Amino acid sequence: MREILREIGMIARALDSISNVEFKEIDLTKGQYLYLVRIRENPGIIQEKLAEMIKVDRTTAARAIQKLEAQGFIEKKDDETNKKIKKLFTTEKGDHAYSFLKREADHSDKVALAGFTQEETEALLRYLQRVRQNVEVDWEFVKKGNKREY
Template sequence: MKDLDSHILREIGTLSRCIHSISDLKFKEINLQKGQFTFLTRICENQGINQIDLSNLLKVDKTTTTKAIQKLIEAGYIDKKRDDIDKRMWRLYPKEKALEVYTFIIEEENRNIEACFKNFNSEEKELVSKLVKKMRENIESDWKEIKNF
């Protein structure tokens, strides 16, 4: 049986699942369901983004994005408006309710970042950021090819 070349992706996966579990519990109090906070924050940060670009940004299926957007609309967090020029395209905008909880979400994300980087010096933090970004860039072309983006 072949040994795994590196456990780095397993570690990153475990880290991601821990953060999402903590966040999902915290964000239940503002009526966000599992993983919806990622969609909400990106819409707040990229007002007017379309669903295809949002899917690409988050690296999720278009179907996943559609379901999340519908739930956020029903919960009163976002608006979906037709593009002024291309009437086939829809743009996503945060409502006041979304902008009000955005600060709470970012504060929680910052707490998670602080917890993850406990006992790291600034050089180590910078190095981890650069290396993980490089890993993401390396795999992104494979993801785009598989997802037909």
């Protein structure tokens, strides 16, 4: 089992490294693209839900959101019924960056899945979703201050 998680980790780190290099040309730094993509695909999402979606703590999400807002990629808007709630939206600059990010993601998918049949690709997605769901149980448990027993 360890080899599977190591492989997943290596794939994730390699793609993240590529992204961090290539996204410098659109002024996105270390991991900001994750937030921008999720905000663009979920207009009006709130910070807490975004942090949960990306699997980071709220402080990390707050820092990234603050930077994206300062750079003009996203904006916060008050909720119409509850002014304490700030909804996140991409700006025109964010939308432009998203189109670049989408092209990169499509290319990375094509490269990563080269040689796979449609059935293999669909099976891989199902398997990885199951792995993520299993890990999410522990993530939620630890996030609440608990310690796993090994």
